[in-house]
Amino acid sequence: AQSVAQPEDQVNVAEGNPLTVKCTYSVSGNPYLFWYVQYPNRGLQFLLKYITGDNLVKGSYGFEAEFNKSQTSFHLKKPSALVSDSALYFCAVRDTRTGGFKTIFGAGTRLFVKA
Amino acid sequence: NAGVTQTPKFQVLKTGQSMTLQCAQDMNHEYMSWYRQDPGMGLRLIHYSVGAGITDQGEVPNGYNVSRSTTEDFPLRLLSAAPSQTSVYFCASSLGVANTGELFFGEGSRLTVL
Numbered sequence: 001a002q003s004v005a006q007p008e009d010q011v012n013v014a015e016g017n018p019l020t021v022k023c024t025y026s027v028s029g030n031p032y033l034f035w036y037v038q039y040p041n042r043g044l045q046f047l048l049k050y051i052t053g054d055n056l057v058k059g060s061y062g063f064e065a066e067f068n069k070s071q072t073s074f075h076l077k078k079p080s081a082l083v084s085d086s087a088l089y090f091c092a093v094r095d096t097r098t099g100g101f102k103t104i105f106g107a108g109t110r111l112f113v114k115a
Numbered sequence: 116n117a118g119v120t121q122t123p124k125f126q127v128l129k130t131g132q133s134m135t136l137q138c139a140q141d142m143n144h145e146y147m148s149w150y151r152q153d154p155g156m157g158l159r160l161i162h163y164s165v166g167a168g169i170t171d172q173g174e175v176p177n178g179y180n181v182s183r184s185t186t187e188d189f190p191l192r193l194l195s196a197a198p199s200q201t202s203v204y205f206c207a208s209s210l211g212v213a214n215t216g217e218l219f220f221g222e223g224s225r226l227t228v229l
Contacts (some may be wrong), residue, residue: 009155034217043119043205043220051215056169090157101146101165102173103218105158 002027002095004106012112013081021076021109023091032094033074034103035065037087044090050074061085081113117141121206121221128196128228130222136191136224138206144219146209148173149181151202152223158205165190196228 003026013019027029032051036044048059050067058064065076074091091106122137140147148163150173160173164183177201180192189208195198203225207218 004157032215036218036220044207044218045220046217049215049217063193070178101163101171102160103148104160104174105150107155107157 002031002093002102004091004093004104006089006091006106007111008109010110010112011106012114015083015113015115016080019078019081019085019111019113021089021111022040023074023076023106024072024092025074025091026072027093027095029096032074032096033065033067034092034094035059035076036090036092036105037064038108040088046074047089066105079109083113083115086111086113094111117207117222119206119219121204123224124222125222125225126227128193128226130197130228132196133192133194134141134196134226135193136204136206136226138189138191139187139219140189140206140208140219141187142208142210142219143186143207143227145186146216147183148207148218149179149189149191150205151175151200152205153202158201161191161204171183196226198228201228202226 005024034049037048038044055067090108094103131191149161150158150191153226162181164170203223209216
């Protein structure tokens with residue numbers, strides 16, 4: 001069965017410093033990988049995705065993520081954090097071998113960026 | 116362009132009552148789904164649909180029914196609400212069934228079952 005792990009409940013970083021939010025996955029086929037962000041009392045918003053090709057993908061608001069097949073990881077990164085990046089971040093995986101109709105989410109990581 | 120619209124935003128039910136959460140999208144998306152969000156558990160898939168007349172179960176389907184009579188609408192029905200169904204519910208859609216597309220989410224419906 002497919003699964004997603006976000007090992008950190010919370011990440012704290014100072015404004016201007018680089019940030020990393022970790023994600024590892026388990027699927028039986030080739031994965032489609034996604035990152036979403038949720039602001040308070042809002043729905044989730046898409047940040048970026050990996051489908052195929054270059055392992056480094058760039059997305060919205062200056063975020064990027066690196067797909068590492070050998071480590072089954074898809075960590076979210078940003079070179080310089082902003083206070084406005086503070087939110088709840090979700091990693092998600094779609095298993096293509098089982099038809100890819102189910103997107104499974106991790107438990108989420110809360111990011112706090114301190115001014 | 117409204118995107119994905121969910122109603123109601125808030126609802127309080129008593130145990131045993133029934134209700135329907137409405138979801139509509141105006142993007143002509145083939146794929147629609149329902150998730151529930153609970154603290155520390157992320158989002159869990161309840162049901163999904165790959166087109167009008169086609170639905171299937173997700174991770175946590177028990178206690179919920181769905182139907183898809185049109186491309187635009189995908190209502191979620193609770194036939195006999197239980198306190199364990201207290202949660203925030205999100206409807207999400209994506210373009211096509213090629214499965215490379217990202218999900219577009221509604222703003223959520225917060226349900227409390229007493």
